[in-house]
Amino acid sequence: LKRVAVTGWGVVSPIGLDAPTYWAGLVAGRCGIGPISIAPNERLRQKIAAEIKDFDPIVHFAPDRLKFLDRVSQLAVVAAQEAIAGSGLVLDDGLRPHTACIIGSGAGGQITQDEVFRQFYEEKASRVPPLTIPKMMLSGPASHVSMHFGLEGPAYAVASACASATHAIGQAFHMLRSGAVRCAVAGGAEAGITLGSLKGWEAMRIMAPDTCRPFSKDRLGMVLGEGAAVVVLETFDDAVRRGAEILGEIVGFGMSADARDLISPDEVGMARAMTAALGDGRLAAQDVQYVNAHGTGTAANDVAETSALKRVFGEHARWLAISSTKSMVGHPLGAAGALEFVATLMALRAGVAPPTIGYREPDPLCDLDVVPNEARSLAMNAAISNSFGFGGLNAVLAVKRV
Amino acid sequence: MSAVAEDVMAIIAAKSKRDRPVQSSDWLDELGIESLEAVEMIFELEDRFGIEIPVNANNAEEVFKTVSDVVRLVEELVAAKDAS
Numbered sequence: 001l002k003r004v005a006v007t008g009w010g011v012v013s014p015i016g017l018d019a020p021t022y023w024a025g026l027v028a029g030r031c032g033i034g035p036i037s038i039a040p041n042e043r044l045r046q047k048i049a050a051e052i053k054d055f056d057p058i059v060h061f062a063p064d065r066l067k068f069l070d071r072v073s074q075l076a077v078v079a080a081q082e083a084i085a086g087s088g089l090v091l092d093d094g095l096r097p098h099t100a101c102i103i104g105s106g107a108g109g110q111i112t113q114d115e116v117f118r119q120f121y122e123e124k125a126s127r128v129p130p131l132t133i134p135k136m137m138l139s140g141p142a143s144h145v146s147m148h149f150g151l152e153g154p155a156y157a158v159a160s161a162c163a164s165a166t167h168a169i170g171q172a173f174h175m176l177r178s179g180a181v182r183c184a185v186a187g188g189a190e191a192g193i194t195l196g197s198l199k200g201w202e203a204m205r206i207m208a209p210d211t212c213r214p215f216s217k218d219r220l221g222m223v224l225g226e227g228a229a230v231v232v233l234e235t236f237d238d239a240v241r242r243g244a245e246i247l248g249e250i251v252g253f254g255m256s257a258d259a260r261d262l263i264s265p266d267e268v269g270m271a272r273a274m275t276a277a278l279g280d281g282r283l284a285a286q287d288v289q290y291v292n293a294h295g296t297g298t299a300a301n302d303v304a305e306t307s308a309l310k311r312v313f314g315e316h317a318r319w320l321a322i323s324s325t326k327s328m329v330g331h332p333l334g335a336a337g338a339l340e341f342v343a344t345l346m347a348l349r350a351g352v353a354p355p356t357i358g359y360r361e362p363d364p365l366c367d368l369d370v371v372p373n374e375a376r377s378l379a380m381n382a383a384i385s386n387s388f389g390f391g392g393l394n395a396v397l398a399v400k401r402v
Numbered sequence: 403m404s405a406v407a408e409d410v411m412a413i414i415a416a417k418s419k420r421d422r423p424v425q426s427s428d429w430l431d432e433l434g435i436e437s438l439e440a441v442e443m444i445f446e447l448e449d450r451f452g453i454e455i456p457v458n459a460n461n462a463e464e465v466f467k468t469v470s471d472v473v474r475l476v477e478e479l480v481a482a483k484d485a486s
Contacts, residue, residue, distance in 0.1 A: 045454075205441050205459040221460045263438055299460040300437070 004176045005239040005402070006247045008087025008232030009342045010079035010187075013329050014050040014225055018082055022339075023346045025328065026354040027375045032329050033211050033223050038195060046202040048211070049193045050225035050330025068131060069144060070109030075228035075335075076141035076189035077148050084149060084185065087232040088244055091149060091183075100181045101146040101155035102172050103230070104164030104188035106334030107197070108138035108157075114194035141189040145230070153181050159334065161389030162294070164188050165229070166337030170253035170395055172233050182238065187230030187338035198224065204263075206298045212331070214295035214324035214356050215302050215370040217363035222296040225330025229338035231345075246402045248345040251382070252281025258392025265301050265388055270294075270308035273394035274384060278312070281398035283382055285316040288398075290353050290383035292344040293370075295324025296331055303365045305386065310368075321353040321378055323371040328357055337387040341397055344385040348401040353378045406451070406480050407473045413446050414469055426470040433469075440466065447472070453479040 011018060014032025015025030025032070032050040041047070057066055057074045060081075069077070084091070091099065112135040119125040134140065139157035146155040154175065158168040165188020172186035201207050201224055208220040239246050254276025258269030278285070294305055310317045325343045332339060347353055352375050359372035385397045403411075407426075415424040419434030430440065437459050444455050455475065457465055466472055 203441075203445070205444070205457065205462070207458070208460070209458070219460060220458055264436075299463075 001177050002179060003236035004173050004233055004250045005236045006231050006250065006345060007089065007234055007239050007244045008083040009229070009247060009345065010082030010086065011229045011339060011342055012052060012055060012075045012079050013227040013339060014052050015328055017052070017055060019342065026325055026343055027352055029355045029357045029373060029375065030328060031211065031357055032225070036193065036198070038193065041195065044195065044198055044202065046198050046207050048209070048223055049198070050223055051193055052226055068135070070112045070135040070140060071191035072105060072109055072189045073141045073144040075191055076103055076230065077144050079187060079189070079228040079230040080145045080149065080185055083230045083232045089183065089232060089234070091151070095183055096150050097152040098182040099151045100153045100172055100175050100184040100186070101142055101151040102158060102168045102184065102186045103142040103145055104158040104168035104334050104337065105138055105141055106159065106161055106164055106190050107192050109136040109140055110192035110194055110197055112136050114196045145185060149185065151185055160393035160395065161391055162331065162333050162336055163387035163389035163393050163395040164334035164337065166341065166385065166387035166395035166397055167255065169231060169338060169341055170255065170397060173250045173253050176233050176235055182234065184233040185230060186233060187228065188335040189228035190333045190335040191226045192333065193224055193226050208297060211358050212297040212327050213358035213360065214293065214297040214327050215363060215366040216359045217361035219297045219299070219302065221298050222326070223330040225332035227329060227332040227335045227339055229335060229342045231338070231342065248348055249400045249402050250397060251400050252277040252279070252283065252398035254278070254280055254396045256394045258394070260392055262391055265304040266392060267304040267308040267311065269392055269394050270305060270386070270388055271311040273396045274308065274312040274386065277384055277396035277398040283398055285313045288382045288384060289321060289378060289380040290344065290347055291320050291322040292340045292347070292383065292385040293322050293324045294386045294388045295326055295356065297324070297326060301388065305388070306366045306368055317368055320369065321371050321376060322368050323354050323356045325354055337385065337395065340387070341385045344383045345399055348380045348383050348399060351377055351379055404477065406477050409450060410447065410473045410476050411469065413443060413450065414472060417443050424469055426473060428469045429467060430469065447476055451476060451480050453483055455479065
């Protein structure tokens with residue numbers, strides 16, 4: 001089996017339109033959650049989200065290209081651009097057919113779908129734009145990243161709700177490790193802050209009205225986010241050979257399904273995915289210093305995740321630094337795992353655990369060290385990034401500092 | 403019992419998994435009403451009475467413990483609506 005290195009990362013997030021700004025925001029504990037800007041919104045009770053307010057697609061795309069891209073694909077391509085440029089990789093004719101492109105998303109082109117269906121139902125539009133379907137499709141971001149950079153190897157989307165991006169990066173890791181491809185561009189993208197989807201989330205009654213406070217006793221739920229993050233993966237040997245800067249090594253990937261409930265998380269399923277990732281990476285519990293938690297800020301997730309961490313890490317759980325960066329970027333669903341994977345690598349590399357902000361009150365059921373409110377310097381060698389999707393679909397990546 | 407209370411009790415009874423009549427002292431979890439069913443129940447109550455029940459699944463267990471908690475909250479919201 002080949003070792004797998006990460007050599008590039010790119011991020012578009014509510015707290016930064018590129019990776020360095022994202023990291024600076026995470027360390028500073030910057031909150032990207034605020035009043036939603038979409039209008040009219042008087043029929044919504046849910047009034048806050050973590051939006052990317054200053055993203056201007058015209059800066060990145062010519063108008064004749066832009067008409068093909070839903071916002072979810074715009075974010076994916078911009079994140080991929082930064083990741084590929086940062087990797088220094090030359091995607092030449094020899095490499096492109098052997099480069100995979102795997103981009104997770106929870107729901108694809110939701111803004112296109114919401115707007116087009118609104119025109120059709122509400123305004124009784126007699127026809128809809130001809131690009132409606134290709135802009136809506138879940139695999140749109142994967143197609144656009146593949147086309148934009150000429151990636152001619154395996155390309156597809158992965159969907160597992162809130163774990164989509166983690167499954168996508170894990171798939172890419174498997175392909176590299178087995179030698180199926182020489183390079184991979186992988187991550188996740190989501191842009192679903194629409195009236196229709198917010199109304200749907202509101203109906204689940206798990207949305208916080210104020211802000212996202214993971215693991216805090218007074219937490220009131222999750223806050224919807226949007227964003228994209230993409231990484232470039234290559235074999236460790238190739239990265240060393242070409243003198244690339246190695247940002248981290250993926251050592252393990254664990255997956256599981258709760259196979260129980262559509263909505264309620266299950267600590268046993270979560271624990272199985274974490275155990276699998278550690279085993280795959282040949283990591284003992286004591287080898288891990290940092291966990292980027294799924295940490296949605298709902299009553300159910302945070303308690304189940306805390307219990308699962310105790311199951312997996314035993315006594316060592318008390319020594320882990322565990323943070324939920326969703327407290328800053330909200331929950332960008334199918335992109336969440338990629339944003340958090342990048343945060344995990346950045347944390348390892350910098351020796352700084354980002355905080356869980358908005359934390360006010362200890363919860364006896366969430367009694368581990370969640371790095372409340374302030375980032376912390378910490379010597380780290382290995383970390384895991386947790387993602388647990390609705391429907392009980394779990395994925396965990398284990399990484400090491402290089 | 404008020405007409406509102408009777409209607410609320412009927413809606414809760416339809417969600418109950420116990421093979422006996424629902425009493426106002428019953429705890430919702432004892433009736434086997436889990437989180438998603440509680441959310442569905444809230445929807446039915448909102449539709450039935452034309453009210454908005456400000457309950458979030460994250461603190462529902464604190465606000466909504468017993469059948470009488472639900473009845474009282476709905477009665478208050480209906481009274482507030484009628485007054486406005």
